[in-house]
Amino acid sequence: MTTENASESKSKARHVNDNPSLGDIFPDLDPEAPVISGVAHDRTESLVTVNGVPDEPGIAAKVFTELARADINVDMIVQAASSDGTADISFTVPEAVIKATSKVLAGKKDEFGYRSLDINNNVGKVAVVGVGMKTHSGLAAKFFEALSNQCINVLMISTSEIRIAALVPLEQLDDAVRALHTAYGLDAVQVEAVVYGGTGR
Template sequence: RKLKHLEFDEMLEMAGAGSKVLALRSVEFARNHNVPIHVRSSFTWEQGTWVTSEVRKGEKNMEDPIISGVVHDAGDAKITVLGVPDQPGVSAALFEPLANANVNVDMIVQNTSTAGTTDISFTLPKTDVAVAQPIVEKIAKQVGAKGVTNDSNIAKISLVGAGMKSSPGIAAKMFRVLADNKVNIEMISTSTIRISVVVAAPMLETAVRALHTAFDLDSGEEYSAPLPERK
């Protein structure tokens, strides 16, 4: 469905999560200089989607969680370092060489420490795996980790909307919808207006369709959930 309006921050999150509508740098430039963006078809005179810094007209409460869209990206892979010693400096030793090699790391998850070791998983573009894998394997040996695995058969799904962090019900609903559709969540990452999960690539279409339906994103209206009552 067509969105009438998006705020710059929402469009930035969508672009960063894998939406192919606008380049991330172009949205950053427009936001920094407060230049409205009109995304529309060049074949008609119909209005498209406006991306601005203005609050939506008629919005009753700026803190109401509003879901603007579901974004998916099947271009990432996941690398996991197993049995990493749980001690200061290990994460820096792992990610500094990756940064120096211009590897773009996205989501990072570290498991709860068990018997003095932990697992560290992160996602990155599939195109960077060939560069990242030998670096990670080298560091894993240096820090005494038990091994390294990678999985290219994953997909990232992101729910984007203003004010999502103010209501725990949005995340809970997303996770329930995925569970009801037998979609296993491998990783979770959040920001103020985005919730991202990593799932198995074969379940991508099922998950995206289910989330669209659950949050009324096929109806032409933004989904707005009430804030929980304070007791």
């Protein structure tokens, strides 16, 4: 190869690297992979709501630091502020550690300054997973439309690059799984998995 040709090759290489393809950004993205590969569900989570904490910086950090010290794994998290200067922090934990969670929070009530604590064990998580979420739009809309069509109430939502998950009433979990199978065309293959509380999977 001549010096001129080598220089041209380097220039072309720089041009390619300056304009990465989806394959460069997501090297694990198989073009043959299905957009949605399956529906997963979890019956072993509990919903905890810490009502009326002061709506100020650092409160959430205190709550989750204490839970971490007790080796309690938290999954979905939502914080909602109100107009009276307080906020409600809701999160899910494995049902197996709900007593430990209640004990930690009860022991810190004065420090955290919250009003009350609610525990709901009658919840379940349903999720759709697939690497195609990285490149396809409209999948979240289809997810929530499918649940809405079955009058399934969504309590919490979490997402990642390859997953959309919702917390729903436990008595509606099976309906949610079936609705999502149908919405994403998975009825024929029935690809389904169980996710485990607190793992984020």
